[in-house]
Amino acid sequence: MTSSANTTEPAVAATTKAGLSSVKLLLVLVMGIYFGVVLTKSEVVRWQRVHDMFLFREAHMYLIISVGIVVALISMLIIKRFKFKMLDGSPVAYTPKPFHKGVILGGMIFGAGWAITGACPGPIYAQIGAGEWIAVFTLLGALAGMYCYAALKPVLPR
Secondary structure, eight states, X not given: OOOOOOOOSOOOOOBXXXXXXXXXXXXXXXXXXXXXXXXXXXXXXXXXXXXXXXXXXXXHHHHHXXXXXXXXXXXXXXXXXXXXXXXXXXXXOOOOOOOOHHHHHHHXXXXXXXXHHSOXXXXXXXXXXXXXXXXXXXXXXXXXXXXXXXXXXXXXXX
């Protein structure tokens, strides 16, 4: 009997450094594309919808945000009840952030940016994907804001 290479090991999809398989990453990409389509079809990526929301002209965005909150609440209850795991196998853990005056200031800056650009972080990508190339500047502004926050975090109010 001759010895040959070990062929009993199961075939496994390519994995990343974090241990995520390419199949899981593809699933995340497909879900992200689906989310972008939902944002686009529900018109939450339209600047005029966001503008009308901040001027209290229509309830469209408030209804969508309310549905999102309810879905998130139900999802968190299901995740806790059935003890779901993250894609890398670690348990899902929720730790509330402490409330302080910096949250109010940050929320006001976030809201102002949202009102001016018509997008919070998720819809930026949907806008770019829909061909609204001006949203690239929104993305650059969001990234700049993120890096400024990281740099200034030690001196910001707590």
